[in-house]
Amino acid sequence: xxxxxxxxxxxxxxxxFGAWTAWRLAKRRQRVALIDAYGPAHSRASSxxxxxxxxxxxxxxxxxxxxxxRSLAQWKxxxxxxxxxxxxxxxxxxxxxxxxARLQQTITTLQRCGATFEELDRGTLEKRYAQIEFxxxxxxxxxxxxxxxxxxxxxxxxxxxxxxxxxxxxxAQVVRPRGSGCAHEVATSDxxxxxxxxxxxxxxxxxxxxxxxxLGSRIFPSRQEVFFFGIPAGDTRFAxxxxxxxxxQEDLVYGMPDIEGRGLKIAFDxxxxxxxxxxxxxxxxxxxxxxxxxxxxxxxxxxxxxPIVETRVCQYENTSNGDFLIDRHPEMENVWFAGGxxxxxxxxxxxxxxxxxxxxxxxGPSEARFSLETKATTQNRxxx
Ligand SMILES: Cc1cc2nc3c(=O)[nH]c(=O)nc-3n(C[C@H](O)[C@H](O)[C@H](O)COP(=O)(O)OP(=O)(O)OC[C@H]3O[C@@H](n4cnc5c(N)ncnc54)[C@H](O)[C@@H]3O)c2cc1C
Numbered sequence: 001x002x003x004x005x006x007x008x009x010x011x012x013x014x015x016x017f018g019a020w021t022a023w024r025l026a027k028r029r030q031r032v033a034l035i036d037a038y039g040p041a042h043s044r045a046s047s048x049x050x051x052x053x054x055x056x057x058x059x060x061x062x063x064x065x066x067x068x069x070r071s072l073a074q075w076k077x078x079x080x081x082x083x084x085x086x087x088x089x090x091x092x093x094x095x096x097x098x099x100x101a102r103l104q105q106t107i108t109t110l111q112r113c114g115a116t117f118e119e120l121d122r123g124t125l126e127k128r129y130a131q132i133e134f135x136x137x138x139x140x141x142x143x144x145x146x147x148x149x150x151x152x153x154x155x156x157x158x159x160x161x162x163x164x165x166x167x168x169x170x171x172a173q174v175v176r177p178r179g180s181g182c183a184h185e186v187a188t189s190d191x192x193x194x195x196x197x198x199x200x201x202x203x204x205x206x207x208x209x210x211x212x213x214x215l216g217s218r219i220f221p222s223r224q225e226v227f228f229f230g231i232p233a234g235d236t237r238f239a240x241x242x243x244x245x246x247x248x249q250e251d252l253v254y255g256m257p258d259i260e261g262r263g264l265k266i267a268f269d270x271x272x273x274x275x276x277x278x279x280x281x282x283x284x285x286x287x288x289x290x291x292x293x294x295x296x297x298x299x300x301x302x303x304x305x306x307p308i309v310e311t312r313v314c315q316y317e318n319t320s321n322g323d324f325l326i327d328r329h330p331e332m333e334n335v336w337f338a339g340g341x342x343x344x345x346x347x348x349x350x351x352x353x354x355x356x357x358x359x360x361x362x363x364g365p366s367e368a369r370f371s372l373e374t375k376a377t378t379q380n381r382x383x384x
Contacts, residue, residue, distance in 0.1 A: 007033040009360060010186060010196035012174045014040040015047035016151070016346050017338050018202030019158040020353030026165035028361060033194055034162060037173040041155035044277050046204045046317055049226065051256055051265065052151040052346035053245055055092040056115040056143055060105040061383065063369065064344070065113050067351040074350035075149060082161055086154045090257055091244035092146040097136045099250050107141060118142045131237040133299055137248065148245055148256055151346055176210045180331040198360055202338040205277040205317035207325070211337070214330065217377040219340060220318040223272035225284045227292040228263035228310040229303050237302070238264050249384060253295060263309045264300065266292055269343060269384070275315050282313040316343040320376035322383030326356060327372040336360070337372065342383060
């Protein structure tokens with residue numbers, strides 16, 4: 001990167017939020033620098049997993065339902081244009097037991113937003129998905145047009161296309177800008193200066209490390225472990241379309257069918273311990289391993305003794321309640337924060353990019369829920 005060049009916008013962080021922001025800005029013919037300390041959707045990034053769910057259901061939360069709908073359309077357009085089939089329409093099955101209220105809210109919201117879905121009673125569930133044990137489950141809804149984004153590769157594709165559109169990408173660690181008023185440049189840890197008119201820090205779980213005074217107590221990176229169970233030889237019951245992506249919120253658990261032969265994916269959505277994304281161990285714990293094995297044995301009896309064929313340890317970058325953080329730095333008017341994906345942000349990458357671009361270039365209307373002001377220093381999760 002030419003250190004004397006001035007960019008319109010420097011985007012720091014090439015996870016899903018930064019990549020889509022840079023892409024959208026480049027589409028608007030901005031001179032964009034996209035900088036990441038380790039690389040697009042690398043192993044330690046929150047966007048670094050193989051797969052992420054895109055679903056429309058968000059309980060009563062219409063904002064994220066509508067963002068999901070618009071984001072899915074944009075993901076599909078992008079994959080069609082770049083000829084990369086990185087969205088898999090596996091369908092998404094929501095299951096509900098005694099705490100049925102949320103399912104009902106989801107139904108109402110999906111109806112209001114015109115999303116396609118089907119309601120399934122217990123009998124239909126059992127008939128259609130004989131490989132699942134529906135113990136504790138009374139009914140469900142199925143979103144046939146939702147599914148899975150091939151996350152890591154999708155981010156790499158967005159970054160590649162951003163560069164094709166004229167942006168400059170480089171691997172460097174950016175040091176936090178200091179002072180107040182207007183920032184003119186940021187420095188990298190090897191001393192290079194990058195000048196730009198505006199700066200977007202899309203640093204995911206690192207936001208609290210980059211801005212410890214403001215965000216150190218407002219972004220809560222939590223350890224999340226993911227397991228893949230091997231499917232019996234020649235068995236197609238655990239791949240789509242036989243098995244969709246599924247969620248059962250009462251157990252705070254979700255999973256995916258066998259995709260690309262990686263095995264049945266299962267993970268718990270409960271927040272794990274607070275971690276540092278640079279240094280946390282990426283080896284799964286004995287306790288979570290046991291929990292995952294027990295859950296799979298209970299919910300998928302045919303996989304009772306299935307071997308774990310892969311594992312992954314990642315982190316959520318939670319805000320206090322799960323709403324995104326997209327706002328200006330309180331003291332530097334041309335410095336922006338973009339993060340707080342809180343375990344559900346990946347799918348929304350395209351809309352995040354669109355929203356930030358409008359904020360930067362058009363002074364678009366801002367959503368109060370994304371403001372820094374609404375981000376508390378104690379956790380009280382409200383978005384799932
Ligand atoms: C296990 C797991 C499962 C999930 N499941 C889903 C799901 O099914 N559906 C869904 O929608 N979402 C899901 N999420 C959430 C989603 O993946 C994240 O919210 C999203 O990927 C966050 O993207 P990001 O761009 O904000 O952060 P990141 O992807 O972490 O990107 C931040 C980037 O900033 C860079 N960076 C940081 N500091 C600096 C610096 N000083 N200089 C240069 N670069 C820097 C980092 O290297 C990193 O690449 C899941 C998350 C996890 C961990």
